[in-house]
Amino acid sequence: MAHPNDDSAAVRVRGLVKRYGDLVAVNGLDLDIANGECFGLLGPNGAGKTTTVEILEGLLPCDAGDVTILGRTWRDGRKLRQRIGIALQETHLADRLTVHETVTMFRSFFDRGRTPDQVIALVGLEDKRDAWVVKLSGGQRQRLAIACALVGDPELLFLDEPTTGLDPQSRRRLWDVVSDFRGQGRSCILTTHYMEEAERLCDRVAIIDHGRIIAQGTPTHLIGQLGGTQVVEFRASPDVDEVFCRSLPGVSGISRFQQRWRLTVVALNRTVPALVDALRDRGADLADLTTHQASLEDVFIALTGRALRGDA
Amino acid sequence: MSPLGHLILARLREFYREPAALFWTYGFPTLLALALGLAFRGGDGRATPIAVIEGPFASERAAVLAQDPGLSVRTVSPRDVDSLFLGGGIVLAVGADPALEYRFDDTHPESEAVRRRVDDHLQRAAGRIDPLPTRDRPVTAPGSRYIDFLIPGLIGMNIMSSSMWGIGYTIVEARKRRLLKRLAATPMRHGDFLLSFILARLIFLATEVAILLAFAVLVFDVVVQGSWLWIAALSVAGAMAFAGLAMLAASRTQSTETVSGLMNLIMLPMWVLSGVFFASSHFPDWMQPMIKPLPLTLLNDAMRAVINEGATSAQVALPFAVLSVGAALTRVVAVRVFRWN
Numbered sequence: 001m002a003h004p005n006d007d008s009a010a011v012r013v014r015g016l017v018k019r020y021g022d023l024v025a026v027n028g029l030d031l032d033i034a035n036g037e038c039f040g041l042l043g044p045n046g047a048g049k050t051t052t053v054e055i056l057e058g059l060l061p062c063d064a065g066d067v068t069i070l071g072r073t074w075r076d077g078r079k080l081r082q083r084i085g086i087a088l089q090e091t092h093l094a095d096r097l098t099v100h101e102t103v104t105m106f107r108s109f110f111d112r113g114r115t116p117d118q119v120i121a122l123v124g125l126e127d128k129r130d131a132w133v134v135k136l137s138g139g140q141r142q143r144l145a146i147a148c149a150l151v152g153d154p155e156l157l158f159l160d161e162p163t164t165g166l167d168p169q170s171r172r173r174l175w176d177v178v179s180d181f182r183g184q185g186r187s188c189i190l191t192t193h194y195m196e197e198a199e200r201l202c203d204r205v206a207i208i209d210h211g212r213i214i215a216q217g218t219p220t221h222l223i224g225q226l227g228g229t230q231v232v233e234f235r236a237s238p239d240v241d242e243v244f245c246r247s248l249p250g251v252s253g254i255s256r257f258q259q260r261w262r263l264t265v266v267a268l269n270r271t272v273p274a275l276v277d278a279l280r281d282r283g284a285d286l287a288d289l290t291t292h293q294a295s296l297e298d299v300f301i302a303l304t305g306r307a308l309r310g311d312a
Numbered sequence: 313m314s315p316l317g318h319l320i321l322a323r324l325r326e327f328y329r330e331p332a333a334l335f336w337t338y339g340f341p342t343l344l345a346l347a348l349g350l351a352f353r354g355g356d357g358r359a360t361p362i363a364v365i366e367g368p369f370a371s372e373r374a375a376v377l378a379q380d381p382g383l384s385v386r387t388v389s390p391r392d393v394d395s396l397f398l399g400g401g402i403v404l405a406v407g408a409d410p411a412l413e414y415r416f417d418d419t420h421p422e423s424e425a426v427r428r429r430v431d432d433h434l435q436r437a438a439g440r441i442d443p444l445p446t447r448d449r450p451v452t453a454p455g456s457r458y459i460d461f462l463i464p465g466l467i468g469m470n471i472m473s474s475s476m477w478g479i480g481y482t483i484v485e486a487r488k489r490r491l492l493k494r495l496a497a498t499p500m501r502h503g504d505f506l507l508s509f510i511l512a513r514l515i516f517l518a519t520e521v522a523i524l525l526a527f528a529v530l531v532f533d534v535v536v537q538g539s540w541l542w543i544a545a546l547s548v549a550g551a552m553a554f555a556g557l558a559m560l561a562a563s564r565t566q567s568t569e570t571v572s573g574l575m576n577l578i579m580l581p582m583w584v585l586s587g588v589f590f591a592s593s594h595f596p597d598w599m600q601p602m603i604k605p606l607p608l609t610l611l612n613d614a615m616r617a618v619i620n621e622g623a624t625s626a627q628v629a630l631p632f633a634v635l636s637v638g639a640a641l642t643r644v645v646a647v648r649v650f651r652w653n
């Protein structure tokens with residue numbers, strides 16, 4: 001179903017600031033999300049993701065900045081609420097209502113939308129349709145929360161850590177739900193700690209730390225910025241230094257993470273044999289050698305204060 | 313169905329699916345009425361226990377008094393008298409001397425009447441001739457027993473506590489679970505949410521009051537002297553006043569412990585002062601100006617006037633109006649200051 005658009009941007013944010021006393025939770029954040037785009041916010045605990053998202057949802061006031069959602073501001077909020085769907089990071093719905101009763105109640109708040117049974121099936125809770133919320137598992141409750149977010153057939157969906165605590169199968173099912181949603185040309189903002197999820201679902205991601213965006217782009221673009229496509233991790237005893245790492249062939253990035261060296265490399269078959277030889281020449285033992293395809297995880301580690309720069 | 317309809321339905325379901333709430337709303341007040349009604353049953357022909365202290369005149373006096381079926385007489389040794397008084401075993405003791413000596417606890421409500429009655433029996437037996445013949449005809453006026461006093465107070469107390477707990481606690485719990493925030497994130501009208509509590513409360517109220525009154529009428533033969541319409545009107549006004557107080561207490565409170573404390577702070581003084589179990593006129597005069605305007609006092613006094621004395625509209629219009637205005641004011645302020653997260 002096509003939605004009338006009076007603006008091409010789903011979300012436009014300029015200079016967003018939110019303070020809690022002395023703590024600056026969001027520190028001058030700009031964001032542009034196009035219609036039909038699925039956008040991911042990544043960042044460590046306390047980075048300011050939830051705070052940002054709740055300001056965008058019109059649930060928290062900000063201290064400075066401009067927020068435009070679907071071409072409107074929160075000053076004319078009620079109409080806007082009809083067009084967005086929200087799953088908060090944490091909500092306990094009423095204990096003694098059934099799944100179907102809960103979704104039906106949420107449906108009644110929207111002028112239009114899908115039937116409760118449709119969204120219950122979408123998140124795979126048909127079996128639990130008539131079970132009380134208090135009797136659901138944590139993951140099932142999370143899926144119910146997402147059903148409630150979808151029941152108003154929103155143009156823009158906010159999901160704050162939608163798959164935290166879900167088993168792999170439920171997570172995959174939810175990915176399908178979000179993919180379908182995006183496939184209908186709608187927009188979505190999600191926060192997550194799972195890089196795989198962001199890579200799979202998001203057209204673009206932003207990495208947030210201390211309330212600022214420190215990197216932004218498509219997952220491929222961000223991984224490309226690492227300068228290599230493979231990552232080599234190792235530990236040596238006695239330990240080696242950064243100069244040693246830089247001397248190896250094909251190394252484009254060096255970081256230190258949990259007492260291990262992390263090298264971003266262009267080709268494993270050039271770097272790994274050279275590493276083994278160089279350590280043998282020094283009489284150092286090689287421990288814990290692992291390699292993997294570079295992912296957003298590596299971008300995250302390279303950027304969120306665990307980068308070599310500034311480290312000992 | 314409208315969003316408001318769904319919200320009310322949710323309130324009703326949450327309530328009847330919670331056994332503890334059902335008990336405190338319906339079971340507890342009825343049990344309390346039953347227990348207190350049985351304990352303080354009056355006019356049931358139970359004789360008043362008195363004693364005659366052992367001595368030369370004891371058996372003669374005991375025989376005279378035994379003729380009154382309203383008295384239960386025993387002869388006791390002087391040593392036992394004090395302990396019998398302490399335990400409430402006797403109300404009055406007749407001394408052993410030739411001159412009549414009555415010992416009684418003058419704070420006991422029945423003692424004066426018993427003293428007069430015993431004295432009459434013994435004086436007449438000793439030959440006193442009353443100048444005018446007298447005849448006793450005891451009147452058990454409807455609405456004068458303890459249970460008659462108790463029932464309107466219990467109705468008032470129940471309206472207060474179920475309105476306060478049902479609304480105040482539930483709202484704060486929803487805020488703590490971030491359910492309020494989640495609802496505020498939908499296009500739901502904020503007013504509908506609070507209104508659903510009010511309307512659901514009215515539905516519970518009708519059953520609560522009806523059950524307690526039916527129980528009183530059927531089990532204790534309580535007679536409703538006044539208008540049922542006024543009982544309903546006062547119940548609604550009282551419930552709305554307490555609902556307003558509950559919303560005010562819950563409007564910004566973050567923890568259920570805090571709101572429980574707050575509501576107990578509001579309710580406890582009224583339980584004691586507002587004439588639930590005993591008349592508030594027992595408190596000294598200087599306290600009365602503080603007790604009279606309490607919402608539960610207004611409700612209890614008006615309810616008692618209607619049920620026991622058949623009060624007219626003119627007599628209860630004022631408390632009704634005060635409760636209604638209080639309900640409106642508290643509600644307006646509560647909606648103003650209400651926090652959704």
Ligand SMILES: Nc1ncnc2c1ncn2[C@@H]1O[C@H](COP(=O)(O)OP(=O)(O)OP(=O)(O)O)[C@@H](O)[C@H]1O
Nearest residue numbers: 020023025043044045046047048049050051052089
């Ligand atoms: N109500 C509040 N009062 C004070 N500080 C707060 C409040 N809410 C959040 N904060 C602080 O703001 C910062 C950002 O919190 P936020 O919840 O946005 O983090 P997040 O990125 O969502 O983290 P997580 O991944 O753990 O969910 C944190 O340091 C947090 O302690």
Ligand SMILES: [Mg+2]
Nearest residue numbers: 049050051089
């Ligand atoms: Mg968060």
